[in-house]
Amino acid sequence: MNTLMRIVLLGLAMLVGSVQAADPLVISTGTDRATPIAVVPFGWQGGTVLPEDMAEIVGNDLRNSGVFEPIPRQNMISLPSQASEIIYRDWKALGAQYVLVGSVVPSGGRLQVQFALFNVATEQQVLTGSVGGTPDQLRDMAHHIADLSFEKLTGVKGAFSTRMLYVTAERFSVNNTRYTLQRSDYDGARAVTLLQSREPILSPSFAPDGRRIAYVSFEQKRPRIFVQHIDTGRREQITNFDGLNGAPAWSPDGGRLAFVLSRDGNPEIYVMDMGSRQIRRVTNQGAIDTEPFWGKDGNTLYFTSDRSGKPQIYKTNINSGAVERVTFVGNYNANPKLSADEKTLVMIHRQDGFTVFKVAAQDLQRGNLRILSDTSLDESPTVAPNGTMLIYATRQQGRGVLMLASINGRVRLPLPTAQGEVREPSWSPYLN
């Protein structure tokens, strides 16, 4: 700025009072570090040790989102369990931006948990609440507190109270493999067996109501689609067509099921009305069309097709039949899953060559693609209903395992699951 200009500007500034003379600064980059948060071990007034460490569950939830980084307990200078015990100076010294405290009090046979969240910079409370339950609901209560805290701090609804489905396979001998369909918390805890079979189980998925699931079972030696009610265990066979019956996907309103049939010679996508059980063919092409996934409008289906020679992802309007190719980067893109805001497409992606399959996310507005996994034989990505995390199947030390990753790429960790091969994860919708 030259002197003359400065004088003119200063003069102008004086004329109109305290106007900013300087151009605004521009901040175009930020830190890649997650936000440090202290989740202090919850106070407990009862006698015996609680069966679950709630603060650890809350801290892990927040970490899994990739947005927060819990401060290690051994670094904590003090262990407050209520607002009056917080010494902000200590938390500033540790670099914590937020502090979450809580205390558990027995009342009858139940437990009552008080919790509060504080902003260290402003020394203000940003959230407080209480939640009650039985001792075996401690995990639910912890996930609930994590959900509320996450939403308060990010504006995005927490997805830590959600569940997932997955399939295990334990091979005892050549002709003896036990397959199970499991439902667990999203983090792999509290797995419950929903179905057990000597024949393969594939492609489980939750209905939008979270109470029904669809899957493919080979129990009749051929792949057939079943729907099962989670609470009652009641199950119903939905398809019995010649050839392949596979890849069921619920429409957003739960009233229709898209799936793949090969009864007309090659795999094509069909939609069934769950009320009338009428089916309608959606694709009609000489190539393989498979793995349908619904757009939120209930009219769009994303799917995988090798009509261009190699598998790529397409979308079609099921009313008009118009088809549009969605992926162009790489020589293999399959298993499309959309984030809830429909801005991000998650898929299995092969850049080039033949052997390396990775989970990737494509920004549907800008088209850019990011690799999200650091493994190389990835399958079956499934996205949390709030779009911040995903789970996929991969191989570690020759064994099929599930990995949880944050969409922002900061977090990647194996989920604890039963022994045997673990595969085909599928994330639930919001359940509350």
Added chain:
Amino acid sequence: MAELLSEDVGRQQALADEVGDQVAGNLDDLIVKLVSEQWRRPPSARNGMSVEVLIEMLPDGTIINASVTRSSGDAPFDNSAIQAVRNVGRIAEMQQLDRATFDSMYRQRGVIFKPEDLGL
């Protein structure tokens, strides 16, 4: 004599301006660096979003206020920018400025947060 004096004053003023410009330029860079290091973007952040924030500072470099002057329309994104400024706390280097330069450039200063480095 009067001419000489005024010439001398003029030269000194020019010299001071030059030094002031340099210091101020470096302080601009310093503020950008310190705020960037504290800026943690929420999950809703996308490249191309932008929020304008007014920073208010004391001559000792203490940041006393940060407020949104033009919202991005996304509250968590706006809050992340405010929080980034608050976390900087105090920029002691401001004390090397003469009062006039501080008043004109830093007592109140606009900052535009506009990410270009996000993956999405």
